[in-house]
Amino acid sequence: MSSPSPPTGLNGPIPLTVLTGFLGAGKTTLLNALLRQPALANTAVLINEFGEIGLDHLLVERLDGDTVLLNAGCLCCTIRGDLMKALDGLWDRVLAGQPVARVVVETTGLADPAPILHTLMSDPRLALRFVLDGDVTLVDAANGAATLDTQPEAQRQAAVADRLVLTKTDLATGGQVAALTARLRALNPIAPILTAAAGEIAAADLLDAGPFDTGAKLPDVARWIGAATPHHHHHHHDSNRHDARIQALCLEFDRPLNWSGLAGWLEMLAMTRGASVLRMKGILDLVGETRPVVVHGVQHLFHPPTRLAAWPEDAPRRSRLVFILRDLEPKVVEDGLRAFLAAADQESALGSD
Structure with missing residues (x-):
């Protein structure tokens, strides 16, 4: 008689998706629809929401609707204790x-997702059990522009997302949807x-959205390195739009990069201005490497680099880095990175003489 199969999760980390969005964006409605799809069978759900009188916070764990476990706590306030305990x-x-x-973690509409992502990525014990599969942010198409104008939490939720989902588009005009889409694209x-x-929405559209793994995720790689973006661009907004504090910086390099220069700058950035780096992702063509190398980070934490299986055949080999920054001028990041890369190139040239 064959031995029983080990429980799911013992063969590798369990994928975990963070579902966020400002109050009224429709997170619970969408989550309930997702849980009816076969792709989310045997999904555990952690729900973090305000109590009825706006004072108590509940962390709700529900597995297939059969078990509900309530723990006191708030993801955005006591993230490490409550989330790790759950x-x-x-x-x-x-x-x-x-x-x-x-696992799906649905946050309160007032949560800043960055500490949640940081905890999931930084705790070594959690990393052996759960892997961040992506941050999905819902945005109300009818009220999203006004929310972004007045709520810093909504700006951060949109800026750090791996997937942005527009809800309630039937309640918005075509012009509203187009303007909101352009604004979200500027933020992220x-x-x-x-x-x-x-x-x-189809569950497949939201799964496998997070940091690249070492598998052959060539379509994602192709999307990154083949995106039609300028060499670099900064996003500035009208003074009456409060998301001007959050800006995106995209950098592309056609030549292979020296890892020592890039790693030195990322370490310096994390130490000195980590709180201002809401999110960073990069696919790199490095000197001496034949395969694409991936880096990603949240605030003070930058993960060690990992190699993907191969470069896509139909996309050029190039490095692409994207930074989502808050209260930090993109030019400061770009100038510092280029200075470190230049110094590393010069040191490498001297060493080869």
Whole structure:
């Protein structure tokens, strides 16, 4: 008789998706629709929302609608304690044989997602059990522009997303949707902007959205390095739009980069201005490497580089870095990076003489 299969999660980290969006964006409606799809079978859900009187916070864990576990706490306020405790409890259930194929964390509409992403990426114990599969941010098409004008949390939610999903488009005019799409693209040039029709969207559009893994995710690589973007661009907004504090910087390099220069600058940036780096992603063509190398980070944490399987055949080999910055001029980042790269190139040339 064959031995029983190990519980899901023991063969590798369980993918975890963060679902966020400002109050009223339709997160719970979309989540309920997603959970009815086969792709999200055996999904554990952690829900973080304000209590009825706006004072108490509840972290709700629901697995297939059968079990509900309430823990006091707020993801945006006591992220490490409450989220880690909930995930530890979930892992105990995995060890006990309960199948868990995926985790979705739905945050309160007032949550800043950056500390959540930082915790999921930085804790070594969690990293062995769960892998960040992406940050999905919902934006209300009818009220999104006004929300971005007045709510810094909404700006940060949009800026760090791996997927942006427009909801309630039936309540907005075509002009409103077009203007909001352009504004979101300025805030976040790397996230696909999708539409949830009547509060529903295909689960496949939202899965595998996060930091690149070492598998052959060539379509994602092609999208990154083949994107029609200028060599670099900064985004500035009208003074009456408060998201002017958040800007995107995209850099492309056609020549292979020296890793020592890039790594030195990323380390310096994390130490000195890490709080201003809401998100960073990069696909790199490095000197001495035949395969694409991926880096990503949130605030003070920059992950070690990983190699992808190969470069796409139909896309040019080039490095592409995207920074989502808050209260930090893109030119400061670009000038510092280029200075470190130049110094590393000069040191390498002297060493070869």
